[in-house]
Amino acid sequence: MKLYSAKQIYKADQISIKKEEIGSNELMERAALQLFNWMHLRMQGAPVKIHLFCGIGNNGGDGIALARHLVDHGYNVEVYVVNYSEKRSKDFLINLDRLKDRKVWPHFMNSDDELPQIGGEDIIVDGIFGIGLNRTPDEWVVKIIQHLNNSKAFILSIDIPSGLFTDQGPDNFQAIIKSNYVLSFQTPKLVFFLPETGTFIEQWEVLDIGLDPEYLRVTETDYELIGKNEVLTMYKPREKYGHKGTYGHSLIIGGSYGKIGSVCLSSRAALHAGSGLVTSFVPKIGYSILQTSLPEVMVLTDTDENELTDIKFNLEPSVIGVGVGIGTSEVTIKALSSFLKSNKLPLVIDADALNILSKNKALLKDLSEDSILTPHPKELERLIGNWKDDFEKLAKVKEFSKKYKCIVVIKGAHTIIVHGEKGYVNTTGNPGMATAGSGDVLTGIITGLRAQGYPALDAAIFGVYLHGRSGDIAVESTGFQSLTASHLIANLAGAFIDLFKMPEPPEVEKENQQN
Ligand SMILES: NC(=O)C1=CN([C@@H]2O[C@H](COP(=O)(O)OP(=O)(O)OC[C@H]3O[C@@H](n4cnc5c(N)ncnc54)[C@H](O)[C@@H]3O)[C@@H](O)[C@H]2O)[C@@H](O)CC1
Ligand SMILES: Nc1ncnc2c1ncn2[C@@H]1O[C@H](COP(=O)(O)OP(=O)(O)O)[C@@H](O)[C@H]1O
Numbered sequence: 122m123k124l125y126s127a128k129q130i131y132k133a134d135q136i137s138i139k140k141e142e143i144g145s146n147e148l149m150e151r152a153a154l155q156l157f158n159w160m161h162l163r164m165q166g167a168p169v170k171i172h173l174f175c176g177i178g179n180n181g182g183d184g185i186a187l188a189r190h191l192v193d194h195g196y197n198v199e200v201y202v203v204n205y206s207e208k209r210s211k212d213f214l215i216n217l218d219r220l221k222d223r224k225v226w227p228h229f230m231n232s233d234d235e236l237p238q239i240g241g242e243d244i245i246v247d248g249i250f251g252i253g254l255n256r257t258p259d260e261w262v263v264k265i266i267q268h269l270n271n272s273k274a275f276i277l278s279i280d281i282p283s284g285l286f287t288d289q290g291p292d293n294f295q296a297i298i299k300s301n302y303v304l305s306f307q308t309p310k311l312v313f314f315l316p317e318t319g320t321f322i323e324q325w326e327v328l329d330i331g332l333d334p335e336y337l338r339v340t341e342t343d344y345e346l347i348g349k350n351e352v353l354t355m356y357k358p359r360e361k362y363g364h365k366g367t368y369g370h371s372l373i374i375g376g377s378y379g380k381i382g383s384v385c386l387s388s389r390a391a392l393h394a395g396s397g398l399v400t401s402f403v404p405k406i407g408y409s410i411l412q413t414s415l416p417e418v419m420v421l422t423d424t425d426e427n428e429l430t431d432i433k434f435n436l437e438p439s440v441i442g443v444g445v446g447i448g449t450s451e452v453t454i455k456a457l458s459s460f461l462k463s464n465k466l467p468l469v470i471d472a473d474a475l476n477i478l479s480k481n482k483a484l485l486k487d488l489s490e491d492s493i494l495t496p497h498p499k500e501l502e503r504l505i506g507n508w509k510d511d512f513e514k515l516a517k518v519k520e521f522s523k524k525y526k527c528i529v530v531i532k533g534a535h536t537i538i539v540h541g542e543k544g545y546v547n548t549t550g551n552p553g554m555a556t557a558g559s560g561d562v563l564t565g566i567i568t569g570l571r572a573q574g575y576p577a578l579d580a581a582i583f584g585v586y587l588h589g590r591s592g593d594i595a596v597e598s599t600g601f602q603s604l605t606a607s608h609l610i611a612n613l614a615g616a617f618i619d620l621f622k623m624p625e626p627p628e629v630e631k632e633n634q635q636n
């Protein structure tokens with residue numbers, strides 16, 4: 122699913138109005154009706170108090186139009202206009218008149234007004250600012266936002282939580298509504314998925330207001346949301362006459378004294394991801410451990426007992442996953458440097474190999490083309506330096522990706538895969554996965570996919586999706602606390618099978634089918 126920018130949404134808006142020969146207030150009416158239907162379906166006329174806080178732009182206009190539908194259906198509403206500017210939008214004014222026609226008089230709130238009482242059982246509709254926010258709200262508006270956040274009421278935001286910019290980072294976190302639910306028009310917004318701003322959204326849903334499908338289809342976006350539909354097109358089916366050679370050979374290079382487990386996890390994950398063959402390259406201390414715990418995996422050893430000192434092997438793998446558990450000792454840095462200098466094979470680079478690259482930036486130019494780097498936030502900071510906000514981070518990663526012709530997997534709650542100018546935002550996974558070794562499993566999965574001939578970008582996107590989906594399946598039986606990295610591997614099979622599961626039909630349809 123594409124993530125459109127505010128500019129693109131405004132453009133879609135204009136094109137739709139022109140093509141369909143409708144007024145902009147009709148589009149607002151469509152939006153308001155969608156909002157109303159959503160609420161009415163759930164509330165079924167319940168006499169709960171609904172406080173609608175509306176700005177003076179089109180987001181506020183949506184709120185005012187929604188208020189009219191709620192009033193028409195007998196809901197218990199109170200409307201507040203947060204009067205932050207003289208420049209009221211045309212469609213806001215049209216809808217304000219329509220509301221007044223029904224003898225509903227909003228409270229006009231100005232800087233020195235008292236804040237209204239809101240009960241814990243009430244509902245707040247947040248229509249103060251939408252995607253038109255272009256500067257941080259004034260202090261008195263921030264006070265209102267804080268007041269709403271501090272109430273115990275359920276907050277339903279129209280389009281985007283008020284105070285959140287659509288395409289830039291916030292400069293005052295106090296000025297943002299903390300939404301329980303966001304009904305976002307036509308497209309979710311990138312900020313819903315970034316670590317700094319995602320916390321302001323508990324749940325979201327897209328309401329289709331019928332913006333021009335043609336424009337939406339042909340327009341390229343900087344970011345895409347990755348779900349099942351997106352990865353299904355990447356999936357490579359197993360061929361009837363395929364053999365283990367068809368599905369590639371993964372080499373996992375890693376480990377040091379006390380950290381051989383990481384190599385076990387990555388190697389096992391590569392196997393479960395479908396790699397035809399898997400070989401691990403470890404210090405001697407890892408030999409028996411790997412041979413005993415993973416009979417399917419072949420093992421090569423370094424000349425040193427406890428750490429990697431000389432990375433040499435007499436085989437031609439399809440892809441190499443390097444870095445888990447290697448440490449950052451001088452000898453290992455040397456070994457990795459000379460390996461990278463001579464290596465031409467595709468790479469997946471993780472953990473301490475990333476830290477070594479950060480300390481020795483000259484090595485970055487030795488990476489084979491389309492190398493996949495999988496940093497967690499701390500490793501990323503070492504690699505690209507710190508950032509002011511998530512948008513600066515993404516801009517820096519894009520520059521890095523272009524400069525070194527690599528793919529960067531920014532791990533997190535919503536992992537983002539960056540390739541040149543484009544970012545892919547993952548939707549699977551859960552906090553149970555914040556556990557030792559889950560990154561090692563991801564390295565193994567991506568390596569295993571790359572071995573099977575998946576192009577680098579597909580391997581990264583599909584790997585991240587499967588990793589998260591395994592976590593989502595696992596958590597159903599482990600719970601969040603007890604999920605371990607090994608569970609992710611054990612549930613990878615389920616994640617593959619789930620790709621082709623049809624969604625369950627709703628109960629009503631099931632009954633119809635039986636009759
Ligand atoms: N195509 C769509 O998606 C549609 C969008 N609609 C609604 O329109 C919204 C966008 O409306 P607008 O462009 O009017 O913008 P907003 O309603 O988000 O903001 C209102 C206006 O306030 C001004 N402003 C921005 N930041 C301010 C600040 N800190 N202090 C004071 N004034 C500030 C701006 O000039 C802005 O136009 C969307 O979020 C959505 O709710 C709907 O009406 C239906 C169609
Ligand atoms: N809250 C979360 N929601 C979803 N996924 C998460 C969450 N926390 C961590 N993960 C995922 O778990 C993995 C952790 O990787 P990493 O930090 O490298 O762990 P380790 O070094 O222990 O292997 C990443 O793929 C990350 O996206």
Ligand SMILES: [K+]
Nearest residue numbers: 247250281283
């Ligand atoms: K809003």
